[in-house]
Amino acid sequence: MGRGRRGLVAVAVTVVCAVTVLGAPGTAFAHAGNTSGPDPSPSTPASASPTPPPDKELEAVRARLDALYHQAALATDAYNAAEEKAQRQSAELVELAGKIVETRQRLDALKDRAGAAARQQYRTGGLPPAARLVLSDDPRQFLDGASLIAQGERAAGGLIEETVRAQQDLKQYSADASAHWRELEANRKAKAAAKQKVEKQVAEAEQLESRLEKEQRERLAELERQAAAEAQTAWLDSGALDEVKGKASTEGEQAVRYATGQLGKPYEWGAEGPRTYDCSGLTFQAWAHAGHPIPRTSQEQWKQLHHVDVADMRPGDLVIYFADASHVGMYIGDGKVVHAPRPGRTVTVTGAGSMPILGVVRPDA
Known part of the structure:
Protein backbone atom coordinates (compact mmCIF):
# COMPACT_ATOMS: atom_id res chain seq x y z
CA MET A 1 0.00 0.00 0.00
CA GLY A 2 1.47 3.33 -1.06
CA ARG A 3 1.90 6.35 1.16
CA GLY A 4 -1.07 8.12 -0.48
CA ARG A 5 -3.43 5.20 0.19
CA ARG A 6 -2.24 4.87 3.81
CA GLY A 7 -2.92 8.60 4.26
CA LEU A 8 -6.42 8.27 2.87
CA VAL A 9 -7.19 5.34 5.13
CA ALA A 10 -5.92 7.26 8.17
CA VAL A 11 -8.12 10.24 7.34
CA ALA A 12 -11.13 7.99 6.78
CA VAL A 13 -10.63 6.29 10.13
CA THR A 14 -10.32 9.67 11.84
CA VAL A 15 -13.56 10.94 10.29
CA VAL A 16 -15.47 7.76 11.17
CA CYS A 17 -14.27 7.95 14.75
CA ALA A 18 -15.24 11.60 15.01
CA VAL A 19 -18.72 11.01 13.60
CA THR A 20 -19.19 8.02 15.93
CA VAL A 21 -18.29 10.17 18.93
CA LEU A 22 -20.66 12.89 17.78
CA GLY A 23 -23.47 10.41 17.20
CA ALA A 24 -23.69 9.41 20.84
CA PRO A 25 -26.43 11.41 22.67
CA GLY A 26 -25.03 13.97 25.05
CA THR A 27 -21.47 13.35 23.92
CA ALA A 28 -19.10 16.33 23.71
CA PHE A 29 -15.51 16.51 22.66
CA ALA A 30 -12.79 16.08 25.24
CA HIS A 31 -11.10 19.27 26.45
CA ALA A 32 -7.43 19.57 27.09
CA GLY A 33 -6.75 19.62 30.82
CA ASN A 34 -10.20 18.31 31.78
CA THR A 35 -9.93 16.90 35.33
CA SER A 36 -13.66 16.45 36.07
CA GLY A 37 -14.84 13.02 37.20
CA PRO A 38 -13.08 10.34 39.23
CA ASP A 39 -9.37 9.79 38.80
CA PRO A 40 -8.50 6.73 36.81
CA SER A 41 -8.02 3.64 38.88
CA PRO A 42 -4.43 2.50 39.41
CA SER A 43 -5.56 -0.83 37.97
CA THR A 44 -6.40 0.79 34.59
CA PRO A 45 -4.33 -1.06 31.99
CA ALA A 46 -1.45 0.96 30.59
CA SER A 47 -2.47 -0.13 27.07
CA ALA A 48 -5.88 1.67 27.24
CA SER A 49 -6.35 4.05 24.29
CA PRO A 50 -5.84 7.68 25.31
CA THR A 51 -8.48 10.30 24.46
CA PRO A 52 -7.58 11.92 21.13
CA PRO A 53 -6.54 15.56 21.41
CA PRO A 54 -9.41 18.01 20.73
CA ASP A 55 -7.83 19.59 17.65
CA LYS A 56 -7.54 16.20 15.99
CA GLU A 57 -11.23 15.55 16.55
CA LEU A 58 -12.17 19.03 15.39
CA GLU A 59 -10.04 18.70 12.26
CA ALA A 60 -12.00 15.55 11.42
CA VAL A 61 -15.23 17.46 11.97
CA ARG A 62 -13.96 20.33 9.82
CA ALA A 63 -13.13 17.89 7.01
CA ARG A 64 -16.62 16.42 7.24
CA LEU A 65 -18.23 19.87 7.24
CA ASP A 66 -16.15 20.91 4.24
CA ALA A 67 -17.34 17.82 2.37
CA LEU A 68 -20.99 18.42 3.25
CA TYR A 69 -20.91 22.09 2.30
CA HIS A 70 -19.03 21.28 -0.89
CA GLN A 71 -21.78 18.86 -1.91
CA ALA A 72 -24.35 21.49 -0.97
CA ALA A 73 -22.54 24.01 -3.19
CA LEU A 208 -23.06 18.19 13.16
CA GLU A 209 -22.11 21.71 14.23
CA SER A 210 -24.94 21.90 16.75
CA ARG A 211 -23.39 19.05 18.73
CA LEU A 212 -20.32 21.13 19.45
CA GLU A 213 -20.01 23.10 22.62
CA LYS A 214 -19.42 26.85 22.39
CA GLU A 215 -15.69 26.55 23.01
CA GLN A 216 -15.44 23.85 20.38
CA ARG A 217 -17.28 25.93 17.79
CA GLU A 218 -14.97 28.84 18.49
CA ARG A 219 -11.93 26.59 18.19
CA LEU A 220 -13.32 25.11 14.96
CA ALA A 221 -13.68 28.61 13.52
CA GLU A 222 -10.11 29.35 14.55
CA LEU A 223 -8.88 26.19 12.82
CA GLU A 224 -10.72 27.27 9.66
CA ARG A 225 -9.03 30.68 9.81
CA GLN A 226 -5.63 29.08 10.36
CA ALA A 227 -6.08 26.74 7.39
CA ALA A 228 -7.15 29.64 5.17
CA ALA A 229 -4.21 31.77 6.31
CA GLU A 230 -1.73 28.95 5.69
CA ALA A 231 -3.12 28.36 2.19
CA GLN A 232 -2.96 32.08 1.42
CA THR A 233 0.62 32.34 2.69
CA ALA A 234 1.70 29.38 0.60
CA TRP A 235 0.00 30.91 -2.45
CA LEU A 236 1.71 34.26 -1.96
CA ASP A 237 5.07 32.59 -1.31
CA SER A 238 4.72 30.81 -4.66
CA GLY A 239 5.05 34.18 -6.38
CA ALA A 240 1.58 33.98 -7.90
CA LEU A 241 1.00 37.72 -7.41
CA ASP A 242 4.45 38.94 -8.37
CA GLU A 243 3.29 40.07 -11.82
CA VAL A 244 -0.28 41.03 -10.93
CA LYS A 245 -0.57 44.76 -11.64
CA GLY A 246 -3.78 45.02 -13.65
CA LYS A 247 -6.15 47.92 -12.99
CA ALA A 248 -9.90 47.49 -12.90
CA SER A 249 -12.03 48.60 -15.82
CA THR A 250 -14.82 51.10 -15.18
CA GLU A 251 -17.34 48.26 -15.09
CA GLY A 252 -15.00 46.21 -12.88
CA GLU A 253 -14.80 49.06 -10.37
CA GLN A 254 -18.60 49.24 -10.27
CA ALA A 255 -18.85 45.48 -9.73
CA VAL A 256 -16.29 45.57 -6.91
CA ARG A 257 -18.06 48.51 -5.30
CA TYR A 258 -21.35 46.63 -5.34
CA ALA A 259 -19.87 43.35 -4.04
CA THR A 260 -17.98 44.98 -1.16
CA GLY A 261 -21.13 46.91 -0.32
CA GLN A 262 -22.75 43.60 0.61
CA LEU A 263 -20.21 42.72 3.32
CA GLY A 264 -21.81 41.21 6.41
CA LYS A 265 -24.97 40.01 4.65
CA PRO A 266 -25.84 36.35 5.29
CA TYR A 267 -25.22 33.49 2.91
CA GLU A 268 -28.35 31.76 1.66
CA TRP A 269 -28.24 29.11 -1.02
CA GLY A 270 -30.10 30.05 -4.18
CA ALA A 271 -30.22 33.74 -3.17
CA GLU A 272 -29.09 36.66 -5.31
CA GLY A 273 -29.84 39.60 -3.03
CA PRO A 274 -30.55 42.09 -1.90
CA ARG A 275 -30.62 40.76 1.68
CA THR A 276 -28.88 37.38 1.24
CA TYR A 277 -26.58 35.79 -1.34
CA ASP A 278 -24.94 32.58 -2.37
CA CYS A 279 -21.49 32.75 -3.94
CA SER A 280 -22.50 33.09 -7.59
CA GLY A 281 -25.57 35.14 -6.69
CA LEU A 282 -23.20 37.81 -5.34
CA THR A 283 -21.00 37.93 -8.45
CA PHE A 284 -24.05 37.71 -10.72
CA GLN A 285 -25.69 40.73 -9.12
CA ALA A 286 -22.47 42.71 -8.87
CA TRP A 287 -21.87 42.51 -12.61
CA ALA A 288 -25.55 43.07 -13.39
CA HIS A 289 -25.36 46.33 -11.43
CA ALA A 290 -22.25 47.19 -13.44
CA GLY A 291 -24.39 46.89 -16.57
CA HIS A 292 -22.81 43.65 -17.77
CA PRO A 293 -24.98 40.54 -17.15
CA ILE A 294 -23.16 37.23 -16.66
CA PRO A 295 -24.30 33.61 -16.17
CA ARG A 296 -25.98 32.82 -12.86
CA THR A 297 -23.88 29.88 -11.66
CA SER A 298 -20.16 29.57 -10.92
CA GLN A 299 -19.91 26.59 -13.27
CA GLU A 300 -21.46 28.51 -16.17
CA GLN A 301 -19.34 31.54 -15.33
CA TRP A 302 -16.30 29.31 -15.69
CA LYS A 303 -17.57 27.80 -18.96
CA GLN A 304 -18.81 30.92 -20.69
CA LEU A 305 -16.63 33.84 -19.55
CA HIS A 306 -13.21 34.73 -20.92
CA HIS A 307 -10.32 33.00 -19.13
CA VAL A 308 -7.27 35.00 -18.07
CA ASP A 309 -4.01 34.05 -16.40
CA VAL A 310 -3.66 34.73 -12.70
CA ALA A 311 -0.74 37.00 -13.54
CA ASP A 312 -3.11 39.17 -15.62
CA MET A 313 -5.80 39.30 -12.94
CA ARG A 314 -7.40 42.64 -12.16
CA PRO A 315 -10.12 43.81 -9.72
CA GLY A 316 -13.56 42.73 -10.85
CA ASP A 317 -12.33 39.43 -12.29
CA LEU A 318 -13.89 36.28 -10.89
CA VAL A 319 -11.76 33.64 -9.20
CA ILE A 320 -13.24 30.15 -9.68
CA TYR A 321 -12.46 27.56 -7.03
CA PHE A 322 -12.20 23.76 -6.83
CA ALA A 323 -11.87 21.36 -9.75
CA ASP A 324 -15.65 21.29 -10.25
CA ALA A 325 -16.00 25.11 -10.32
CA SER A 326 -18.36 24.93 -7.35
CA HIS A 327 -17.36 28.25 -5.75
CA VAL A 328 -16.57 31.76 -6.94
CA GLY A 329 -15.27 35.01 -5.47
CA MET A 330 -14.51 38.44 -6.92
CA TYR A 331 -10.95 39.70 -6.92
CA ILE A 332 -10.72 43.14 -5.31
CA GLY A 333 -6.95 43.65 -5.37
CA ASP A 334 -4.07 43.10 -2.94
CA GLY A 335 -4.44 39.33 -3.22
CA LYS A 336 -7.98 39.32 -1.80
CA VAL A 337 -11.46 38.32 -2.91
CA VAL A 338 -14.92 39.16 -1.63
CA HIS A 339 -17.24 36.16 -1.52
CA ALA A 340 -20.25 34.54 0.13
CA PRO A 341 -18.65 31.48 1.76
CA ARG A 342 -21.35 29.01 2.87
CA PRO A 343 -24.43 28.57 5.09
CA GLY A 344 -23.88 30.05 8.52
CA ARG A 345 -21.40 32.61 7.21
CA THR A 346 -21.69 36.14 5.82
CA VAL A 347 -20.26 37.93 2.79
CA THR A 348 -16.64 38.56 3.68
CA VAL A 349 -13.16 39.35 2.35
CA THR A 350 -10.53 36.62 2.36
CA GLY A 351 -7.25 35.73 0.69
CA ALA A 352 -7.64 34.81 -2.96
CA GLY A 353 -5.40 31.81 -2.40
CA SER A 354 -7.20 30.54 0.70
CA MET A 355 -9.01 27.93 -1.42
CA PRO A 356 -7.83 25.78 -4.36
CA ILE A 357 -7.98 28.03 -7.45
CA LEU A 358 -9.29 26.52 -10.67
CA GLY A 359 -8.78 29.66 -12.71
CA VAL A 360 -9.79 33.28 -13.33
CA VAL A 361 -12.43 34.62 -15.70
CA ARG A 362 -13.13 38.17 -16.88
CA PRO A 363 -16.77 39.18 -17.48
CA ASP A 364 -15.95 42.33 -19.50
CA ALA A 365 -13.13 40.97 -21.63
Missing part, protein backbone atom coordinates in the same frame (compact mmCIF):
# COMPACT_ATOMS: atom_id res chain seq x y z
CA LEU A 74 -22.67 21.62 -6.14
CA ALA A 75 -26.38 21.02 -5.57
CA THR A 76 -26.92 24.76 -5.24
CA ASP A 77 -25.31 25.31 -8.63
CA ALA A 78 -27.60 22.63 -10.08
CA TYR A 79 -30.61 24.32 -8.50
CA ASN A 80 -29.60 27.77 -9.75
CA ALA A 81 -28.98 26.42 -13.25
CA ALA A 82 -32.40 24.75 -13.25
CA GLU A 83 -34.03 27.95 -12.01
CA GLU A 84 -32.34 30.03 -14.70
CA LYS A 85 -33.33 27.51 -17.37
CA ALA A 86 -36.92 27.43 -16.10
CA GLN A 87 -37.17 31.20 -16.35
CA ARG A 88 -35.84 31.09 -19.91
CA GLN A 89 -38.20 28.26 -20.87
CA SER A 90 -41.18 30.08 -19.36
CA ALA A 91 -40.35 33.20 -21.37
CA GLU A 92 -40.05 31.12 -24.54
CA LEU A 93 -43.40 29.47 -23.83
CA VAL A 94 -45.04 32.86 -23.43
CA GLU A 95 -43.52 33.95 -26.75
CA LEU A 96 -44.73 30.78 -28.47
CA ALA A 97 -48.20 31.23 -27.02
CA GLY A 98 -48.31 34.72 -28.51
CA LYS A 99 -47.26 33.37 -31.91
CA ILE A 100 -49.95 30.68 -31.74
CA VAL A 101 -52.65 33.24 -30.97
CA GLU A 102 -51.40 35.53 -33.74
CA THR A 103 -51.30 32.68 -36.28
CA ARG A 104 -54.79 31.52 -35.38
CA GLN A 105 -56.06 35.06 -35.90
CA ARG A 106 -54.30 35.13 -39.26
CA LEU A 107 -55.94 31.85 -40.25
CA ASP A 108 -59.35 33.18 -39.25
CA ALA A 109 -58.79 36.24 -41.42
CA LEU A 110 -57.75 34.05 -44.37
CA LYS A 111 -60.85 31.93 -43.92
CA ASP A 112 -62.98 35.08 -43.95
CA ARG A 113 -61.37 36.16 -47.21
CA ALA A 114 -61.96 32.75 -48.76
CA GLY A 115 -65.56 32.82 -47.60
CA ALA A 116 -66.10 36.26 -49.09
CA ALA A 117 -64.77 35.02 -52.43
CA ALA A 118 -67.13 32.03 -52.32
CA ARG A 119 -70.12 34.24 -51.53
CA GLN A 120 -69.22 36.58 -54.39
CA GLN A 121 -69.10 33.66 -56.80
CA TYR A 122 -72.49 32.48 -55.58
CA ARG A 123 -74.01 35.93 -56.17
CA THR A 124 -72.75 35.94 -59.79
CA GLY A 125 -74.50 32.71 -60.56
CA GLY A 126 -71.79 30.28 -59.66
CA LEU A 127 -69.97 30.61 -63.00
CA PRO A 128 -66.20 30.75 -62.86
CA PRO A 129 -64.78 34.16 -63.94
CA ALA A 130 -63.24 32.65 -67.09
CA ALA A 131 -66.59 31.24 -68.23
CA ARG A 132 -68.33 34.57 -67.72
CA LEU A 133 -65.58 36.24 -69.74
CA VAL A 134 -66.02 33.87 -72.72
CA LEU A 135 -69.75 34.54 -72.77
CA SER A 136 -69.19 38.32 -73.02
CA ASP A 137 -70.04 40.02 -76.37
CA ASP A 138 -67.95 43.15 -75.68
CA PRO A 139 -64.28 42.83 -76.86
CA ARG A 140 -63.18 45.69 -74.60
CA GLN A 141 -64.86 44.03 -71.65
CA PHE A 142 -63.17 40.81 -72.70
CA LEU A 143 -59.70 42.37 -72.61
CA ASP A 144 -60.33 44.23 -69.33
CA GLY A 145 -61.79 41.13 -67.82
CA ALA A 146 -58.82 38.99 -68.84
CA SER A 147 -56.51 41.23 -66.83
CA LEU A 148 -58.83 41.11 -63.85
CA ILE A 149 -59.05 37.33 -64.06
CA ALA A 150 -55.26 37.04 -64.03
CA GLN A 151 -55.11 39.27 -60.99
CA GLY A 152 -57.86 37.30 -59.31
CA GLU A 153 -56.14 33.99 -59.99
CA ARG A 154 -52.89 35.32 -58.56
CA ALA A 155 -54.77 36.60 -55.50
CA ALA A 156 -56.52 33.26 -55.06
CA GLY A 157 -53.22 31.42 -55.39
CA GLY A 158 -51.61 33.74 -52.88
CA LEU A 159 -54.49 33.23 -50.50
CA ILE A 160 -54.08 29.47 -50.68
CA GLU A 161 -50.30 29.66 -50.20
CA GLU A 162 -50.64 32.03 -47.23
CA THR A 163 -53.23 29.76 -45.67
CA VAL A 164 -50.97 26.73 -46.06
CA ARG A 165 -48.03 28.62 -44.52
CA ALA A 166 -50.16 29.76 -41.60
CA GLN A 167 -51.32 26.20 -40.98
CA GLN A 168 -47.72 24.95 -41.09
CA ASP A 169 -46.60 27.74 -38.72
CA LEU A 170 -49.39 26.91 -36.31
CA LYS A 171 -48.44 23.24 -36.35
CA GLN A 172 -44.74 24.04 -35.72
CA TYR A 173 -45.46 26.55 -32.93
CA SER A 174 -47.76 24.04 -31.24
CA ALA A 175 -45.12 21.30 -31.45
CA ASP A 176 -42.44 23.66 -30.09
CA ALA A 177 -44.70 24.69 -27.23
CA SER A 178 -45.34 21.05 -26.33
CA ALA A 179 -41.61 20.29 -26.37
CA HIS A 180 -40.84 23.35 -24.23
CA TRP A 181 -43.54 22.34 -21.77
CA ARG A 182 -42.07 18.84 -21.42
CA GLU A 183 -38.60 20.35 -20.89
CA LEU A 184 -40.00 22.75 -18.32
CA GLU A 185 -41.63 19.93 -16.39
CA ALA A 186 -38.43 17.85 -16.47
CA ASN A 187 -36.46 20.88 -15.35
CA ARG A 188 -38.83 21.49 -12.45
CA LYS A 189 -38.22 17.94 -11.26
CA ALA A 190 -34.45 18.46 -11.54
CA LYS A 191 -34.75 21.68 -9.55
CA ALA A 192 -36.81 19.95 -6.86
CA ALA A 193 -34.24 17.14 -6.62
CA ALA A 194 -31.38 19.66 -6.32
CA LYS A 195 -33.29 21.59 -3.66
CA GLN A 196 -33.83 18.42 -1.66
CA LYS A 197 -30.13 17.55 -1.88
CA VAL A 198 -29.04 21.02 -0.77
CA GLU A 199 -31.37 20.96 2.21
CA LYS A 200 -30.20 17.48 3.20
CA GLN A 201 -26.50 18.38 3.06
CA VAL A 202 -26.97 21.68 4.90
CA ALA A 203 -29.18 20.07 7.57
CA GLU A 204 -26.59 17.34 8.20
CA ALA A 205 -23.82 19.94 8.48
CA GLU A 206 -25.85 22.12 10.84
CA GLN A 207 -26.73 19.12 12.97
